[in-house]
Amino acid sequence: MADIDTSGGGHKKGPGVKKGKKLSTRVDxxxxxxxxxxxxxxxxxxxxxxxxxxxHLNMPDDNKNTNDQKVKESGSLTIWLGKNNNIYYYDGIxxxxxxxxxxxxxxxxxxxxxxxxxxxDTADLFMIVMPxxxxxxxxxxxxxxxxxxxxxxxxxxxxxxxxxxxxxxxKMDAAAESAGQTGK
Amino acid sequence: xxxxxxxxxxxxxxxxxxxxxxxxxxxxFILTTKFKPxxxxxxxxxxxxxxxxxxEKNIIMISLDKNGKAFLNCDNxxxxxxxxxxxxxxxxxxxxQPGEIARLVKAPIIGTSIxxxxxxxxxxxxxxxxSLSGIPIKDSTGNELxxxxxxxxxxxxxxxxxxxDDPNGGAPVVILKGDNLAKxxxxxxxxxxxxxxxxxxxxxxxxxxxxxxxxxLWKKAQIVKQTAAN
Numbered sequence: 031m032a033d034i035d036t037s038g039g040g041h042k043k044g045p046g047v048k049k050g051k052k053l054s055t056r057v058d059x060x061x062x063x064x065x066x067x068x069x070x071x072x073x074x075x076x077x078x079x080x081x082x083x084x085x086h087l088n089m090p091d092d093n094k095n096t097n098d099q100k101v102k103e104s105g106s107l108t109i110w111l112g113k114n115n116n117i118y119y120y121d122g123i124x125x126x127x128x129x130x131x132x133x134x135x136x137x138x139x140x141x142x143x144x145x146x147x148x149x150x151d152t153a154d155l156f157m158i159v160m161p162x163x164x165x166x167x168x169x170x171x172x173x174x175x176x177x178x179x180x181x182x183x184x185x186x187x188x189x190x191x192x193x194x195x196x197x198x199x200x201k202m203d204a205a206a207e208s209a210g211q212t213g214k
Numbered sequence: 215x216x217x218x219x220x221x222x223x224x225x226x227x228x229x230x231x232x233x234x235x236x237x238x239x240x241x242x243f244i245l246t247t248k249f250k251p252x253x254x255x256x257x258x259x260x261x262x263x264x265x266x267x268x269x270e271k272n273i274i275m276i277s278l279d280k281n282g283k284a285f286l287n288c289d290n291x292x293x294x295x296x297x298x299x300x301x302x303x304x305x306x307x308x309x310x311q312p313g314e315i316a317r318l319v320k321a322p323i324i325g326t327s328i329x330x331x332x333x334x335x336x337x338x339x340x341x342x343x344x345s346l347s348g349i350p351i352k353d354s355t356g357n358e359l360x361x362x363x364x365x366x367x368x369x370x371x372x373x374x375x376x377x378x379d380d381p382n383g384g385a386p387v388v389i390l391k392g393d394n395l396a397k398x399x400x401x402x403x404x405x406x407x408x409x410x411x412x413x414x415x416x417x418x419x420x421x422x423x424x425x426x427x428x429x430x431l432w433k434k435a436q437i438v439k440q441t442a443a444n
Contacts, residue, residue: 033426059229066236072245084389084417089409111398161398167278168394170401171260171420172286179263181430189402 085171085178090186105154107146109139109173110195111165113203117173121146128198133206136172143180157185162199237271255279255323255346257393261423263431268419274366275385275419276359277323280393282400283348284359285325288366294386295319297369299331302361325349348419351403359407363388367411388416 103122110118110131117139120130134142147155157177161170170187177185257279272291279283288295296319303310306328310318314335318324320403323345334399350358370385391402408416425432 032321061232062218062296063229063236066233066240070240070243073240073247077243077247077309081422082259082268082419083262083264083422084266084268085262085420086266086415086417087403089414103241107370144430161402163397163399165398166394167392167396167401168260170398171262171392173416175262175264175420175423179426181434189405 071188082198085174087174087187089189101156101158102154105150106156106158107143108158108160110199111159111169111173112160112199112206113162113164114206115169116203118199118202123189124198128201131198133202136169136176137205138177139173140180143182144185147180149183155182157182158188159185160188160195160199162203163196164199164203224392243268247262255283255285255325255389257420258259258395258417259391260394262418262420263423263425264420265422266417268389268417269387272386273389275324275389275391276404277403278375278390278392278396278400279348280395281348282351283325283347283406284351284400285323286359286362287323288386290319291386294366298362298365300363301341301368302331312333328361351400351407357403357407359404360410363411363413365405367413388413389419390416391419 036214060162106122106198108120112118115136117134118131118138119142122133123129124130132142143157159170159173174185174187243313255277257277271289273287273289273295274294275287276284277287288298290296296315299310299315299318303315308328308331309330314332317335318331320437321334321442323346324331324334325348327350349362366386390404408414425435
């Protein structure tokens with residue numbers, strides 16, 4: 031059942047009938063097959079790719095004594111997550127006037143983490159993440175993802191919101207807003 | 215004497231069977247595409263480079279939407295959800311009848327306070343999705359998720375040991391599905407509900423993301439690929 035064959039070119043003419051030039055009605059199906067296979071491959075790939083993936087998170091046991099884990103001051107990088115995708119970080123111990131806190135965003139944090147990694151021993155390297163009350167779930171997942179991408183093995187997610195550092199984050203947020211900075 | 219003339223045959227291939235087969239395959243793939251189950255609560259999960267797939271069976275899923283409301287979902291493997299509800303029933307004296315407990319187990323999602331469970335079980339299934347105010351997770355005192363997880367832990371403790379081929383020992387896996395815009399305080403309360411009950415390992419549902427080329431993780435993956443190829 032190819033198609034209706036009306037190409038009458040070559041047949042004997044009817045009596046007295048003047049036949050004009052007969053146009054062929056054969057349709058070339060090649061482009062249709064091309065499109066068909068394109069759609070097939072598209073669906074083949076999308077069915078396997080739509081599965082959501084799982085990211086693991088292990089939290090420390092709060093009931094156990096957490097003092098046995100000593101973190102070396104030189105190897106620690108503390109990251110605060112603020113409002114509007116802002117990140118504030120500092121090395122080691124926090125200075126009371128917040129002078130060693132640097133503002134950055136999610137694009138530049140990779141370079142910061144890699145630099146820290148390059149300048150510290152693997153045994154001393156430790157990342158501390160303190161999310162602020164205005165940070166979003168996406169910020170937290172992104173930073174944990176960043177550690178996974180940069181192959182940082184030791185990190186801690188501090189979720190007990192200590193009003194002390196929360197106030198500091200708010201100060202940094204206010205400073206960043208007045209500077210007109212929003213990390214994207 | 216004539217030149218030996220080879221009869222010329224047409225080289226045009228009839229494309230019809232090609233087309234038939236192509237559309238047959240296409241129809242097959244369209245029909246076998248598994249669509250995501252209809253989400254009553256819209257949640258956009260963030261992306262991550264993690265490559266392990268979310269487990270689909272024997273899970274307890276806690277959903278956190280962008281307004282900070284929490285919802286529970288359990289596929290009731292080994293009757294875990296049923297035992298948990300019965301547990302809560304006796305602890306809080308909710309007065310749920312077996313029929314109502316069965317309806318709660320079959321409910322697509324649980325999103326009310328513990329006291330509202332009895333009323334929730336009376337609703338027909340379609341109406342259940344509309345009256346979702348979320349499980350209260352206000353702060354450490356108002357966090358009902360803690361009570362739920364406690365009930366689950368007690369229930370899983372009862373049924374652990376039945377399924378021996380599950381690496382987790384038959385206990386359900388806790389997965390957390392959060393929206394991009396959910397704020398940290400609600401997330402913190404959900405985590406607190408889990409850690410207070412001794413659940414320290416859980417997984418977070420994310421959308422797949424390609425590993426950035428040139429990064430440490432990518433380099434590691436290349437090394438693994440090379441050693442596998444050798």
